Amino acid sequence: GNSVTQMEGPVTLSEEAFLTINCTYTATGYPSLFWYVQYPGEGLQLLLKATKADDKGSNKGFEATYRKETTSFHLEKGSVQVSDSAVYFCALSRTGNQFYFGTGTSLTVIP
């Protein structure tokens, strides 16, 4: 079946630290991969996506590379800010209509 596994949180980092949130997936064929961010009390916002192997999605300083050989889509940011504190969800889609989400990773950035 299709599934996404994210690293467990919560993650606490100091401002300007390097961030990595691991995400691996299981899927048949060639899924599209996504990272969504959820700020407190709000819905999810698309952060970045990649639709084929070796694609790199990037937005707001965040990056993730679609690695088919390791079935991974790890989220990285070189220097986090307090405003990056949120819950981050990795997701995949095979058919376009059915998304499968990970359990989310809570990030807190302290000044």
Added chain:
Amino acid sequence: SQTIHQWPATLVQPVGSPLSLECTVEGTSNPNLYWYRQAAGRGLQLLFYSVGIGQISSEVPQNLSASRPQDRQFILSSKKLLLSDSGFYLCAWGLKPNEQYFGPGTRLTVT
């Protein structure tokens, strides 16, 4: 531009009472519509999706149902709520495959 609305924002209901959550999308036609539930400490679970008026696909059999009476309106209902129905309910829309834009969510607490 397109916007998505959900109401109510928060809801507290007793066990056994009915439920009706509404989602509407503005600024687009014939969107795909989705209902997700986010339980505490868990990821998002796709409950229903719809590709057109009156067309509903159920992902998880349970005591919830969905209806799409108008093109841009998606309703989530229950005849009798259970404690386990508590959670954060998110509506999403998209026009293309691999496209989902989320609403602000409804926080439901069943007591």
